[in-house]
Amino acid sequence: MDVAAPGERGCVTLMQKLSGQQLPWPVDWAVFFGTVRPLILEIGFGHGQYLVHLAERYPDHHIIGMEVASRCLQAAEGAIERQRSTNVLPIHATAEMALHHLFEPETISQIHINFPDPWFKHKHGHRRLMQRDTLDAMVSRLVTGGKLFLATDIRAYAEMSSQLLASTRGLDNLLPAPWMTAMPERGITTRYEAKALKMGETCHYFAYQRNMVPVTPLPVIKELAMPHIVFKTPLSLETMMAQFEPSEFAEGDTIIRFLNVYRGERALLLEIYVKEPTIEQRAAFLVADRPEPGEFTLKLSALGHPRPTVGIHRAAALLGDWLIGLDPANVVLKRSLLE
Ligand SMILES: C[S@@+](CC[C@H](N)C(=O)[O-])C[C@H]1O[C@@H](n2cnc3c(N)ncnc32)[C@H](O)[C@@H]1O
Known part of the structure; x- marks a missing residue:
């Protein structure tokens, strides 16, 4: 740092x-x-x-x-x-x-x-x-x-x-x-x-x-491990991109928005917004292809220095569900998320 x-x-x-x-x-x-x-x-x-x-x-x-x-x-x-x-x-x-x-x-x-x-x-x-x-x-x-x-x-x-x-x-x-x-x-x-x-x-x-009256403990909120999903799909990045729609999810006091998708050479960049009670973040996830044919990783991009919070993990889970739901042949190979 x-x-x-x-x-x-x-x-x-x-x-x-x-x-x-x-x-x-x-x-x-x-x-x-x-x-x-x-x-x-x-x-x-x-x-x-x-x-x-x-x-x-x-x-x-x-x-x-x-x-x-x-x-x-x-x-x-x-x-x-x-x-x-x-x-x-x-x-x-x-x-x-x-x-x-x-x-x-x-x-x-x-x-x-x-x-x-x-x-x-x-x-x-x-x-x-x-x-x-x-x-x-x-x-x-x-x-x-x-x-x-x-x-x-x-x-x-x-x-x-x-x-x-x-x-x-x-x-x-x-x-x-x-x-x-x-x-x-x-x-x-x-x-x-x-x-x-x-x-x-x-x-x-x-x-x-x-004063000395005890109050409800509010431990410091630390960052979590990086969210990460590996999946296999017959779909190309273009097909996944074509099916992207901006959307909003409200879960308790957290708001998650899928804002935009951009195409890189070997990856999609999914721009998101997450509002949690203590922090608002505009961040991006990458859907990056892996050496194994048909395999992709969904992971947080370093763009904008996002911090992995509970809300960012929820956004990863929602994006993962969306990606997996795009085709019945899609399979999750690894899922490292706060469940
Ligand atoms: C009305 S101004 C007062 C500025 C200064 N304290 C003074 O007395 O002249 C309020 C300031 O609080 C800042 N502010 C508003 N909400 C804040 C927040 N949630 N955390 C930190 N600063 C905040 C604003 O950007 C603004 O500079």
């Missing part, structure tokens, strides 16, 4: 363009940074001012930021370089993916969320950061005594978050009220905070602490 670890190379500029999809699951942060230090996570760091501020304020911590917008990553990387911060790492990943796949339980000492996108339309509700599953994942990743800070300028979001936080057994409120409307000890105003204050909006600040 060609990922520049700051601990190994000691150079901020080489820490760039890290993606959660390409990091080990979970990451051994001590090995990654080269030193053992408490971890601070900022989710949705935007242009990165608060991330850099955290790096300065906690020089003996490692600061890790998760952000989904590429343009924000670029801006934050610029801010980190200008500041010459060496204890901060911006990563391209959703918070949901990072919390479940990159961090072991009880490893984070602070989580900061500043002005999350509200996503108030009903159909977008699943994208909201402050929701039960994601909050439970945050709680499980905090060390005992670890802190969770949230700020929002949207009253309805504050009320919704307040209810959610107050009903979380693993957290205690550190404030004398559900939220404060000022928190000068934050030491810096973020971009969205400044916008809100300029428009005369009230900001709502929350501070919670992980």
